[in-house]
Amino acid sequence: QLQLQESGPGLVKxxxxxxxxxxxxxxxxxxxxxxxxxxxxxxGKGLEWIGSLYYGGNTIYNPSLKSRVTISVDTSKNxxxxxxSSVTAADTAVYYCTGPNNYFYxxxxxxxxxxxxxxx
Amino acid sequence: QSALTQPPSASGSPGQSVTISCTGTSSDVGGYNYVSWYQxxxxxxxxxxxxxxxxxxxxxxxRFSGSKSGYTASLTVSGLQGDDEADYYCSSYAGNxxxxxxxxxKLTVL
Numbered sequence: 001q002l003q004l005q006e007s008g009p010g011l012v013k014x015x016x017x018x019x020x021x022x023x024x025x026x027x028x029x030x031x032x033x034x035x036x037x038x039x040x041x042x043x044g045k046g047l048e049w050i051g052s053l054y055y056g057g058n059t060i061y062n063p064s065l066k067s068r069v070t071i072s073v074d075t076s077k078n079x080x081x082x083x084x085s086s087v088t089a090a091d092t093a094v095y096y097c098t099g100p101n102n103y104f105y106x107x108x109x110x111x112x113x114x115x116x117x118x119x120x
Numbered sequence: 121q122s123a124l125t126q127p128p129s130a131s132g133s134p135g136q137s138v139t140i141s142c143t144g145t146s147s148d149v150g151g152y153n154y155v156s157w158y159q160x161x162x163x164x165x166x167x168x169x170x171x172x173x174x175x176x177x178x179x180x181x182x183r184f185s186g187s188k189s190g191y192t193a194s195l196t197v198s199g200l201q202g203d204d205e206a207d208y209y210c211s212s213y214a215g216n217x218x219x220x221x222x223x224x225x226k227l228t229v230l
Contacts, residue, residue: 039166046122047158047166047209049219060217096165105213106156108177110165 002027004097004111012118018087022080022097022111030075032056034100038071038082039107040093048093050082052104060104087118123148123220124210131228132200140225142193142210148220150191154213157186157195160224161206169208170195197227205229 008020020038029036037052051061053071061069070083080097094115098107125143132138142149142157149155155173158166168177170186173193183198193212197204210222 046224047221105154105219106171108168113165
């Protein structure tokens with residue numbers, strides 16, 4: 001059964017870059033034909049789509065985050081990565097990895113999430 | 121402020137039906153049949169319950185149903201059970217390769 005596991009620093013300083021990885025087990029991220037993405041949820045608030053990657057194709061980002069976000073894949077490690085630059089306290093959230101998704105606008109499979117706090 | 125508007129709370133007694141609304145605009149809910157609904161229990165990851173307005177993934181009980189009229193999508197939970205108590209979020213494709221979410225509705229089973 002496919003599983004997603006997010007990992008990364010739980011604490012990031014303001015103005016620095018947040019880097020997270022999502023390790024995929026029970027399936028291959030490079031099998032093709034699916035979207036992989038990131039969603040975040042600030043404490044006590046709703047969900048926000050960060051972006052989605054179609055393996056072998058394009059990557060699309062939330063316009064509100066596009067200038068700061070990079071989503072990529074490391075096929076040798078079967079991992080999806082997220083980089084968010086110039087973070088502020090507003091980026092404090094639980095970050096979820098999702099995929100494989102048949103379409104980028106529906107998240108079929110979710111990781112358990114990882115909490116990231118932005119603070120000095 | 122979320123792009124899609126949901127009531128902050130909804131409630132019903134066991135066995136009853138409850139409907140949660142999700143209101144958008146012609147640029148999202150009203151313009152595309154790509155509305156999804158997610159269930160989230162406290163401290164857990166969301167789970168897709170409905171996609172493309174009214175389709176149910178395998179394993180989701182048929183007590184959960186979705187519909188859309190104009191700019192408003194709806195999720196109906198019939199035969200309420202205790203485990204249905206959770207937060208529910210709607211999402212929609214919003215054109216130009218963008219996805220938007222609602223602010224969430226806390227469903228309480230009385």
